[in-house]
Amino acid sequence: MIFDIGHLILLTAMALTAFGIVTGYLGGRWRNTRLIQSSFNVVYVVAALVFTATVILWYGLLTDAFQLSYVWNHSERALSPFYKFSALWGGQAGSLLFWCMILSAYSAVVAYVNRDRHRALMPYVNAALLTTSLFFLVLLVFAADPFKRVGFVPPDGQGLNPLLQNFWMILHPVMLYLGYVGMAVPFAFAVAALLSKRLDNEWVRTVRRWTLIPWMFLSAGILMGSQWAYMELGWGGYWAWDPVENASFLPWLTGTAFLHSIIIQEQRGILKTWNIVLIWLTYFLVILGTFTTRSGIIESVHSFARSDVGPYFLVYLVLILLGFLWLLFDRLPLLRGEHSIDSFTSREAAFLANNWLFAGIAFATLWGTFFPMFSELLTGQRISVAAPFFNQVNGPLFLLLLLLMGVAPLLGWRHTSLSAFRKQFTFPILAGVAVGLLVFLFARSFYPIIGLAICAFVVATIVQEYVRGVIARRTTTGENALAAVAGLWRRNGRRYGGYIVHLGIVMIGVAVIGNEFYQQSLSVTLARGESAQIGRYELVYDGMISERKSNRIEYHALLNAYNLDSGRRVGVITPQRNIYDKTPDMPTSEVGLHVTPFEDVYVVLNGWESGGASATFTIYINPLTLWMWIGGVVLVLGTLIAAWPHPTQRRSEVVRSLAYATGDD
Amino acid sequence: MAEGVTERTVSAEAQQMHRRSVRIWQAVFTLVLVGFIALLAARLIQTNQSEHRASGQAPPFTFTTFDGETISLEDLRGKGVVLNFWASWCAPCRDEAPLLEAMWRREKDNGIVFIGLDYLDQEPAARAYLAEFNITYPNGPDLQSAAARRYGIKGVPETFFIDPDGVIQELVVGPIVNQAQMEALLDKIRPHSLSQESGG
């Protein structure tokens, strides 16, 4: 009964959404206040409806309503409530509903926050956001109904995919969806700017924060996904350039490029067309990514079971492609740049180079992801494009990007004089060279030396910027150093928060270099009491224990770890295997870790014999991995600093919105 | 709008040229993206089609057995062919191996050929498997999975029953462990003259 209501709610929401699109568009065109108001109301009501539908599905999951096909396929009685809750995004229909819920929540927040601002843009923003919602509601109603019935009431469900029964798998999709879906908001503003012909910097200024927040979630989501892969998949790595990983990475690349290029539009009034194209591309890649992971056209460990949503996505992709291009080409004359670039040694030029590289990496990644598909289609030959390809193609580009990250802040807007050059570059270059030489003493291979030298260079520029900023503030205000840093963040968070984000990226870069070039591994079979040595660690196998959990048996191997340098015991490492009752042929792995700032000792339990008398392990030393996660936290903090409303800006925004209110209506 | 001023001073011809090149670029941009989506669509269709395994006329293939003999499906016209895809790492394959061999021994003089194609496997392990079940019908590796792809198999074991005219009559996904089922399947692909003989 209640589940029929759920289906009915989705149907209602779909109809309302279509209505809201029309009122939003016409309201914006005719400047009709009542129509505009109704588009706002639709946004709120749809958000409420979709949320209710989600709650109903949650209710079904938590009460073991196995008469629902979705619950039957993705849950079971013995599953802990925690995972029953997260099973919402464990399968196709549920995760589409979740997508839709986040989107409508975003839409409602955007509409509410801007209800008195951007009078000319908002009706179109509502319409654009509702269009995306409409697409997903159509999917939910016609192609992937989360409330579909089995026809009888099965006694128990099939269980949730064991790989998804992991802490990070609860958080990671939520973050990823918040990031992915959020990118629809800046795109909606771009569409609104095009439709309303208000192509000045207004939409760009508004959209910056609405891009930063999803960007932060997307970054965090990608990193959590890496963390999950690192802990669960047990191959010693965190990123495999798998098609599904790439699908989340692509909008990140174009979104990051967008965040940088809107700065130049704000400063110099150029790149207007490019910015609109970039944010459209980001949105397009979000939809494309959702399509590829759900239609079965690409095979991947992460992809969803095949279903018939594919054709719907294709039609929508064609619609957003042609609709957008038509609109863009029509408005092209209005998108002329106001100024130009004065010098190759200006910050604008560095930003352009940054966009060039981001676009290049995005293209290479897109191309590599889809190449096997096209190759099989056109030549019939099956090939795989995995890490070796992406590392070779993207590796050097990432290094250049890293370098640029250090160079750009040192260049002045418009032009950098020779004396400024000397003043700005001396310290960072010295730092970079020093670290490069230091690394050269230990390992003489090209990439790590260059990479770490560039990392040092970037860190040095950031430090230099901060030191100068602090000194400048102290001379004017006389506050102490800490207060001065806080002041920099508060008064100019965009810039100094941005540097913190860069610092986070450098940390991640260092971890990647450490793992890529200095990883060690060892496969051993140990009888109880035997030991293996790797790097400066010795691991002594101490037997196995097993533990019965609600829906699985866990097998833990105990390894005592000793640091050979200090001769001290550093702890117990317990790699683990879980065998689930519902899927005994799919044992999952939980790696054992000993984490230090210098390296992770990472142990995978491959198998065991005679009740654990002997066991086989793969042991990895992964240098500097911890910095990847620390870098992620730093990145999030930096984004928050950068997104925090600026005190004077807030005032000016209010002033501006008042001006609009009086001027428009 | 200072740029508008400079723009006006440019000759009309140059402006038209510019407009034309812009239009060409727009067309190129649109076509590339539409082409991309068209490829996606083609791929989607291909994916949905590959759901279906081969049927009708059996796709031709040639392979070299572990004993070095070269066998081509086309040379076997006039005989019923039981084409079994297997692998040594495949547990269910073990369930049907004895029955397959027993039937081969019984039927090899009745115009029926058994062929085993070894899917994504290693020669030493495969030979060990063949020895373990004492398999004597022709077996060989399916190099680069050429035949497997043409027959659209999704896993192992899968067994195709091909009649003397080279038409796929039946397909069994998963092991065949039931003798009666096997007999019924074999009856569908017996050469006519012979089946009458054995029937009479």
Next chain:
Amino acid sequence: MHRIKYALPFLLVGALAFLAVLSPGNAEPAMAQAGAASSSTDTRVTQNSATANSVTPNEVNEVAKELWCPLCNGVRLDACELKACEQMRDMIAEQLAEGWNKEQIKNYFIEQYGPQVLGAPPLEGFNWLAWILPFVALAAGGVFLWRTMQRMVASPPQEATIPKEETLPSVTDAYSRRLEEELKRYG
């Protein structure tokens, strides 16, 4: 003339990227070296196996790392737990014991399973496109960008009345402009 000077970093960058990537044969030794450097640290294990017939799992994995499981998607052979992969590793061990080198073993697997056991498209036929196109696109973008910038730099700035070193007024960057000025004064 002097503009060429500014273009140099761009060209250099382009050339470097091109060299580093278009010649995967060149890039690989650098990686292989790094790999060798890391594996030399666990010589303790590898030493005793130099006497051929007992090949250690580590030596096998050294080869398996560069192959991909043909039955799964994007799983490296050294980390794959399927029985089929186990057998593939056994095969590698046997081949190593017979004195095959890495290239021979890889070629054997390509012959058996096709190029999908490699993590990257082989440099032949249609697959060239996989490697070339990203760089063609990058180069085309670079040329376009460079020419646009050249044109922009060549045409005199329209707002010539504004003094050269001053940035444009903008609400959000007002403070940073002040800061910049302060820096000039004090720094």
